[in-house]
Amino acid sequence: MTRALWTHLVKDLRIEWRSREAVNSMLFFALLVVVLFSLSFDPQGAFSRDIAGGVLCVATMFASVSALNQAWAREIRHQVLDAQRMAPTPGADMFLAKVLANFLFVTVVQVVLAPVFVVMYNLRILGDAWKLALVLPFGTWALVANGTFFAALSIRSRNRELLLPLILFPIFMPALLAMVLATGSILTGDSDPSLWIKLLFGYDIIFTTVSLLLFEIVLHAE
């Protein structure tokens, strides 16, 4: 971990600690989605297990969009981004720090949400529960890495809040599919999720690498 990366990360965490904007709004939003889904589908028994994975993933996805936009809006607000662009440290560090910070925030949200979720959907996990500890971080990383990248990309345009989900969701869809199916197969215990976990892992590697390579271009686009 380079010093610049650490500097950016500490700064992001400190600001979030002072304002708690991202985590609070994400938590509330994710909770709303979970409640809305359970109201509209009335999940019970086996059916709740079938859809629970999907609901959890989609809830996190929607919730994180607002936080991701926030993350860059904060840099734009007082033109801090210009000062960062003038510094001689690589943009990739800034990107990675933001991904790490957002990853942490989303994970916090998931950890808080999980018990609520288990209670509201009356869940009993039939598969290997420990595999969830692989699926959720991999999936979250895929979401956050791409989301941070595309938020940086869309923040420079008009309609910025609208644009992020429009370009993020299609790219994220393969990972979402893998995440939902893996979670589902762990909850129901019907099938082996390892193929999906591998897919998620591959997706993470590929897209994180490409994001790191291309971030400099997005950062200095004018």
Place this chain on the structure above:
Amino acid sequence: MKNSTPALLVLLFAVILVAVAYLWGSHGLAQMDISAQLNHKFLVAAYVLTWTIQFGYVLRLFIKWRSQKRVAARMDRDGR
């Protein structure tokens, strides 16, 4: 001559539609069993839709091109 290109395209499209219609009729739908009839209709639908999408797009392109030329001509006039 250039201004007639969209019209030509529409004409071409119409010719293709006629050809398809001919195919539709000439196949002797009446003698087919219900499944073959359906197969035939689905095939025709797929082909017509393919052509509609492709020609629709080209038509849109030509319309865009023409409006562009009009704008360019106006700029020429204003420039002088």
Place this chain on the structure above:
Amino acid sequence: MPANPPASARSTLCARFDQVSKLFGSFAALRHVSVDMESGRCYVLLGENGAGKSTLLRILAGLLHPSLGTVRVFGDSEPQKARTRIGYMSHAPMLYDELTAQENLRYFRNLYPGRACLTPAEALRQVGLDPDLDRTLGQYSQGMRQRTSLARVLLPVPELLLLDEPFSNMDIESARQMVALLAGFRQTNRTIVITTHQRDLAAPIADWILTLHAGRVASFEPGSPATTGLDRRGDEPGRPAR
């Protein structure tokens, strides 16, 4: 067209604009600007809103690319490479509201690894702020924020200072203090470029006053920096291009 006549032989060139234009879509922010800037001088850019002052500054900072023409900063045709040696202050504070002044400055200092920087406390004292003030920037007054922003610019000890409307939110007294501070920098052979619409404030340190109008250089006249305590290094300052 090359800038002429060349800057006086004894001093070095800090920045050279050669026929620079900047277009935003079909809006021309700068048109065919050719300017030479010498090291150790203070240039004041005047002009109404939208005249292209900020654009010129941002191009110097390497934050914008000219659409046409070339810019050389410290002899390098890509200002990006010279970024480390440039300090840029825009009218926004370029700092985080949620952090204290010290935290902000420490953060930015860490982004300049391997460069001899001021400590945050030193920088804050230079701009006349109390380094031990334990308040987040969101609770600062506009003028204090402006000073903190200047402290951020001074951290990496830049050789070229770009200040966009530095006096805009300041009362006369603080503005005077800032001018005195800048006058000190001018003596350490640093180049300063200031945009402002308060001509009187900047006049005491201006070697050259550049007026922009609708993206063009409308006039380029020598200023009359107060000579008391300021060294004009004897000879006549280099003449600018056109």
Place this chain on the structure above:
Amino acid sequence: MKRIAIGLYAAATVALLVWGYYQAIFVAPDEATMHEVQRIFYYHVPSAMSAFLFFAVSLVGSIGFLASRRNYPEHAQRFDAWALAGAEVGVVFCSVVLVTGPIWGRRAWGIWWTWDARLTTTLILWLIYVSYLLLRRFAAGPQVQTLAAVLGIFGAIDVPIVYMANRWWRTQHPAPVFFGGPDSGIKDPRMLAAFGWNVLAWIAWGVLILGIRYYVERQSQKALAREALEALNQV
């Protein structure tokens, strides 16, 4: 001269399409299990191949733009026009694939749509490139080209995932025509001929509209450049 060549090419393309149509409907034999509806295949698969081809053009354009935008702005504009044209024409072909697919599926499988891997990923591919076009429309200014090029590269990375999906994930979709294992591929030579002609015809057609789209985009770039130049020299 150039105009005549383009005219000849357009005429040849249309002739090819008519010939391909004739081959597909009248020459190729009925397929044993799916009968007539299988002939959709002659449009469906060439369209899919063309879509991939034009997305590849878009990728090359995007990379070329990013590589040349600083030092060769004129080249960069060309690359950008190719990237846009490729994406747009690719979306048109991809739409054809997505429309003809379900029509065939309804007869062959009894359902319009299934959330099978290959279908889903084709749909995702379509969505990605539509979002690319949306980005180009929403955002304004010179930075759009850069941002769009970046998104174009991201989109292209999904293409191999789409292609490999067929083998990674269980699928209902017929095995690919090429490289699909020993049982795949077309056996009847007349079917193969009809298929080949249609591939040729659709790619030729695609190249034609790609060229037109490129030309239109270049014209609008030139108009913008002219506008900018006028603004620059205005007193």
